[in-house]
Amino acid sequence: MHPALGIDHGDARIGIAATDPVGIMAHPVETIDVRKTDAIERIAALCDSRGIQTLVVGIPYRLDGSEGTSAEKVRRFAKKLAARLPELPLEFIDESYTTISAAEKLHDAGRNAKKQKAVIDQAAAVEILNLWLETLA
Numbered sequence: 001m002h003p004a005l006g007i008d009h010g011d012a013r014i015g016i017a018a019t020d021p022v023g024i025m026a027h028p029v030e031t032i033d034v035r036k037t038d039a040i041e042r043i044a045a046l047c048d049s050r051g052i053q054t055l056v057v058g059i060p061y062r063l064d065g066s067e068g069t070s071a072e073k074v075r076r077f078a079k080k081l082a083a084r085l086p087e088l089p090l091e092f093i094d095e096s097y098t099t100i101s102a103a104e105k106l107h108d109a110g111r112n113a114k115k116q117k118a119v120i121d122q123a124a125a126v127e128i129l130n131l132w133l134e135t136l137a
Contacts, residue, residue, distance in 0.1 A: 014034060
C-alpha cells in the first residue's frame with residue numbers, strides 16, 4: 001500500500017482526500033475553489049508534500065453505465081493532471097452516489113450538508129478513495 005489522493009471533480013469546487021502515509025485510511029484534505037486557485041498546480045503541490053504515489057479520480061457514470069458530458073469534463077481535467085504529473089499513475093473509479101452517500105453521512109453526524117458544500121466535496125473525495133481502497137482488498 002502507498003499514499004493516494006482522491007479527487008472529486010466539480011465545475012466550481014474540487015474535493016480532495018488522501019490516504020494516510022501507508023495508504024490504509026482515507027481522510028478529507030481540502031476543497032479547491034477552481035475560480036480562485038489553479039487546481040492542477042494545487043494538486044501537484046499536495047502530491048509533492050504528501051508523497052502521493054497514485055491519483056484516484058471519481059468519474060460520474062450515468063445510470064445505464066454510459067458516460068455523459070460530466071464524465072467528459074472529468075476526463076479532460078484528468079488528462080491535464082496526468083500531463084502535469086506524468087510520474088503518477090491515475091486511476092478512475094465510479095463515483096456514482098458518492099456525493100449522496102457523503103451528504104447522508106454528514107447528516108447522520110448532525111451536520112447540515114446544504115450549508116457545507118465544501119465539506120461535502122471533501123467527504124465525496126473520501127468516498128471515492130474508500131471505493132478504490134476496497135478494489136485493492
